[in-house]
Amino acid sequence: MKRTGKSVISVLISALILVLALVGNTDVKTVHAAQHAKGVKMGFHKEIAINRSEKILKGLCLFHKWSLRNTSGDGCESDIVEHYVCVKCGKTKEKTITTAGNHDFTAPTCTSSAVCRKCGARGRGPLGHDWTVATCDSSATCKRCGVKGEGPLGHMWTSPTCTDPSRCIRCGKSKGPVPGHCFTQATCTVPQLCMRCGMSYGEPLGHEWEEGTDTSTEKCKRCGVIRGSTN
Ligand SMILES: [Zn+2]
Ligand SMILES: [Zn+2]
Ligand SMILES: [Zn+2]
Ligand SMILES: [Zn+2]
Ligand SMILES: [Zn+2]
Ligand SMILES: [Zn+2]
Structure with missing residues (x-):
């Protein structure tokens, strides 16, 4: 018991x-x-x-014999700290190696921000595209990543005139022939006129009088006007 x-x-x-x-x-x-x-x-x-x-x-314990036990922290959100222990007395001490905020960011791109490789924190960016100007026959292109944006815009053709072909008002490129003037026949009293632009060319032909005995009844062979009338 x-x-x-x-x-x-x-x-x-x-x-x-x-x-x-x-x-x-x-x-x-x-x-x-x-x-x-x-x-x-x-x-x-x-x-x-x-x-x-x-x-x-x-x-x-007067002469500690320090031994590295472990390391804590990531240097991003927390300090990187080394933890030591004295193998003789068990006393501990800490030593800060890297203070917090030391992110290791990737490069930001046009469409994504920098990311810390260690803690995943977001950094600078996204940067947005850096476009070239779109033209009549080429699209806007990002100078950084090469992605295509708006365009090509296409030409904006004007109607051709008598002396100028069809032109793009944006880039100045021309197409087609110069049409040239389109003249009417000159008459006794009116010179040649362009039907499109109204430009006159040359002189009126003038009346061609029939020879008559009575000057008051003289007629124009071309237009039939009687000499001395209002015309
Ligand atoms: Zn000690
Ligand atoms: Zn970080
Ligand atoms: Zn881009
Ligand atoms: Zn154009
Ligand atoms: Zn004309
Ligand atoms: Zn006439």
């Missing part, structure tokens, strides 16, 4: 030691592991004593 009670206490003490070891620093855990491996059975008070002495030692 007494023996069973004692082993129950022993189990409880072991459990307590384990809890203490887990909440304690790593070196205490190492000590426990080493001692258990050697098969050394320790009493509860001895454990407490070790734990206390470790804590005292931590304060007394």
Whole structure:
């Protein structure tokens, strides 16, 4: 009976030691592991004593032996910090390598913004296209990415005139022949006239009088007008 009670206490003490070891620093855990491996059975008070002495030692460790445990942060949204632990006393220290905000952005394009390769944060952009001017026979093109925009616009032809062919009012290109004037026949009183532009050419022909005995009845051979009439 007494023996069973004692082993129950022993189990409880072991459990307590384990809890203490887990909440304690790593070196205490190492000590426990080493001692258990050697098969050394320790009493509860001895454990407490070790734990206390470790804590005292931590304060007394004059020459720390730092070992890099891990690195945290990405340098973008948080600092990159190296975490060191003293292998002798378990004391920890931190060293900031890179402060936050050091994004590593991709180049922004016409249609997409820069993205941080490390944290995915959005940077500059999108830049938008940088268009050339669209012409009559070529489209606007982005100088940066080569994408085609509006156009080609097509020519805007004017009607040809007597002296000028059809021309594009945008680019000045011409097409087709120069039509030339389209003259009517000259009459006795009216010179040659262009039916399209109204330009006159030459002189009126003048009347060609029939020779008559009575000058008051002289008639024009071409138009029949009687000499001395209003015409
Ligand atoms: Zn130390
Ligand atoms: Zn970033
Ligand atoms: Zn573009
Ligand atoms: Zn044109
Ligand atoms: Zn004309
Ligand atoms: Zn006439």
